[in-house]
Amino acid sequence: NGTVNDLAMCGARPLYLSAAFVIEEGFAMNELWRVIVSMKRSADRAGVSLVTGDTKVVDRGKGDKIYVNTSGVGVIRDGIQVGSQGAQVGDVVILSGEIAVHGIAIMAVREGLEFESPIVSDTAPLNGLVESMLEVCSDIHVLRDPTRGGVASALNEIADSSRVGVNIRQDSIPLSEPVRGACEILGLDPLYVANEGKLIAFVPPGDAQNVLACMMQHPLGKQARIIGEVVADHPGIVLMRTSIGGSRVVDMLSGEQLPRIC
Secondary structure, three states, X not given: OHHHHHHHOOOOEEEEEEEEEEEEOOOOHHHHHHHHHHHHHHHHHHOOEEEEEEEEEEOOOOOOOEEEEEEEEEEOOXXXXXXXXOOOOOOEEEEOOOOOHHHHHHHHHHHOOOOOOOOOOOOOOOHHHHHHHHHHOOOOOEEEOOOOOHHHHXXXXXXXXXXXXXXXXXXXXXXXXXXXXXXXXHOOOHHHOOOOOOOEEEEOHHHHHHHXXXXXXXXXXXXXXXXXXXXXXXXXXXXXXXXXXXXXXXXXXXXXXXXXXX
16 A cells, blocks of 8 residues: 555556565465465555565575565656645635554564454555545645655745745544554654545635535545745744644654654
């Protein structure tokens, strides 16, 4: 899903993927088959083809079982210009759904944590959602999937690249109660937790409601919300209106809250 989403965030329609496997000596064949079948299922869901690949075997104890690297190719139709430098003053910021689910789910598995309500990764291919959005508005300025560093880091990167300010509202950011509770217990800010099935869109104000309505009709955008807007003030800085009425700067993540997971 990661490579498919990288292409979709450029406004491209993903077509083909390659996969390279680095396999540790002694890795069980049934586990390898399970990985391959999972990749095939995900590719079918995204509507892309796995067309080429490579394998390398490393000595026992030198490969942490298995690494998989993917690359992808897609096409961008005429008239689509999406990029991190494209945010404009007045743009409306739309988030496609509840944040921090994937990062907390991965942490729970890695650390053997159990919560009262199970938290399952929301990883998903976003190309179908993006295609629907571009059908409604071909002038979407920025698309970003907030993976490592979460929503906060993605917004900071866009604000810095476009030299604009971004204002967001804490109460508008969708966050499930199980994830909120897990973050409170673990001392994590959900704005910085990784996502794998969500996107942020910067949309011209005249198209925002139509794009939002389109997203909410898609299975991966049912919980989409407008969370803020682009302003001329404080270029390169993200400000958040808190739930108690104050304001705070949302900084770029320093270091990593979680080990690299995507």
